[in-house]
Amino acid sequence: MSMGSQKTTSQAIPTTRRVILNDAAHLPHDYSTTPGGTLFSTTPGGTRIIYDRKFLLDCRSSPLARTPPCCLPDIPGVTSPPSVTVNNEKAYPKPTVNNNSISPPVDKSTGEDAQFEMDI
């Protein structure tokens, strides 16, 4: 379990273990993970990569998530506006279809409370 050790020898089960984090970036990103390792290593169906809604939404603002994908097909009305063709979209401040600018800051940042009441 301890980081960086080459071989494991048998040991008593530790009651506490300290994991020192030097940087906030080392914090785990999802609830199924604790600093220094996975807490619930055995879940039904095996260990899976789980993200909750809030974490996924937070990732949206990362610069890595904002560049247009390469080879995005041009489907008018779907990946580009009905008329204009999107080509040299290097600067994303004004991409023509970019729902980044429409939705997330307003209705997403408020988190769970922003969920609508639905009557169907």
Place this chain on the structure above:
Amino acid sequence: MNNKFDALKDDDSGDHDQDNSSPKDGEKEKNDEEDKEANTTKRKAVVPGAGEHPLQYNYTFWYSRRTPGRPASTQSYEQNIKQIGSFASVEQFWRFYSHMIRPGDLTGHSDFHLFKEGIKPMWEDDANKSGGKWIIRLRKGLASRCWENLILAMLGEQFMVGEEICGAVVSVRFQEDIISIWNKTASDQATTARIRDTLRRVLNLPPNTIMEYKTHTDSIKAWEDFHGLVNASGGR
């Protein structure tokens, strides 16, 4: 000529509900060839980039739109559906999603499909043929938000049903929108119940929301019956 059937067809979500009117548009055939090309080429394996958050599975976005005046057949369904792209990480997902229109703003009779890479959003795919889907009908105005919540739950592995999930569809129709989630084994009741409960939770559905489970076998049967009715040759 077959307006009376349109209501029937529109009552289904996101799959073979083709327009079965006049099969007389030979001039579209060329486009079909190109579309097919676009669907089969560019199959490079996507991997998460440095510093990105990997997903449990790779997924592919698809888009389809019913073109009026198409012959109804599996082939035309397959040719009508376009791959938008595949992704392997959370960040790559957002790159696509942020450059696509939201389903509530789509016009006409269109669908977005988000399926695990390698699974076609078709009943006939090996992963789907014994499967089924949960269907939720939404009044207009809710589709964008529900779709986002649905796919975020799927990508984040919130359903906890192992390998069972195949993909999700949002279908924009005339008076309502439909979202659905497809799984592999229709007969696995523990799985379908868990998917239903997760849907309730992640979509914030009120307890009285009607959710319908439909096996693909039933969908195929209904489709064949319907086309037998209007078109003796069956169309497929």
